[in-house]
Amino acid sequence: MATLINVPAKVKRGEVIEIKTLISHPMESGYRVGTNGKVIPRDIIRRFVCTYNGEEIFHAELSPAIAANPFIAFFTVATETGSIEFKWTGDNGFAASERASITVE
């Protein structure tokens, strides 16, 4: 599962930084009908969590109305050097995770 993460590598302490995440996922709503006349079962990401050195700084609940390949961007304050982890979980046991490191001076 391809993901694209954008976290500034080097920042000043206390600086407000933007974190951008993109993941490839069909986000099938569960409301569409396939060519065989049957409803295509729902297959979406349900939850996204971001932790900064183990502490949760952001989470999002995703719904069927969200387009394919969800892009989630948010802000946080750079407090200390360490790692930022991202986790996406969803239908049919979908799970993906990514990690980015950040240096705070």
Next chain:
Amino acid sequence: MIGELRHWSGAGALVCFLAAASLAGEISTDERRSDYEFMSPGLQRMQDDDSVNPGMLSVLDGKTLWQRKEGTENKACADCHGDATTSMKSVAARYPMIDPKLSRPVDLEGRINACRITHQGAAPLAFESKALLALTVYVAHQSKGFSVDIPDDATTMQFINAGRMVFVQRQGQLNLSCAECHDDNWGRKLAGATIPQGHPNGYPVYRLEWQSLGSVQRRLRNCLFGMRAEPYTYGAPEMTTLELFLAWRGRGLMIEAPAVRP
């Protein structure tokens, strides 16, 4: 015999006449603008930022596929072509190109599938499949920033002219041709949307309406459907000649793959 000759020269004159007539509406070099310029600033930023452009996810997939061994030959694209970032640089700017063996235009998708059959001993990938789009966009991305450069030798021009005939041909229940919108009315509105010039320099594009990546051929079929015309099948000769004509028509524009389009 003489009758036949007369018939042919008559047809030749007709072709020349039509070509001249279509040239009248053609977009001049200084007016040629990528469809990018007709988009909102927000969408332009989405395309420009590689960490936001959803087409880049497929570029990543393509990078993986480039290394994957396939077929009876158990060869990867990389085994012959090496590092795509150098070997595939500027290649997409010259496509579709005339294949000397086939004597007809071949687009990037067609070249990738031909390579799979002859060199990898693998089955061709289906049109619009994730894998084919990913490989195509990965190759096309290596030419980002290069100008579309279609040669104007006699053989190529012959197919370009054939493509032009498709472009100016009225068809479908609305009795429209491609040229009527994209040569004569670009910049004006079709309902809420601005009609772009219709250049293929950003393909495969991530189209928000599709929520996925798609090829030029998918876009052309989409347009034909809108014209209430019968869309050409994927890989049809009309498709590749039209693709070639469109590339030539947009020569000089920069490759943007993967572009984002509304």
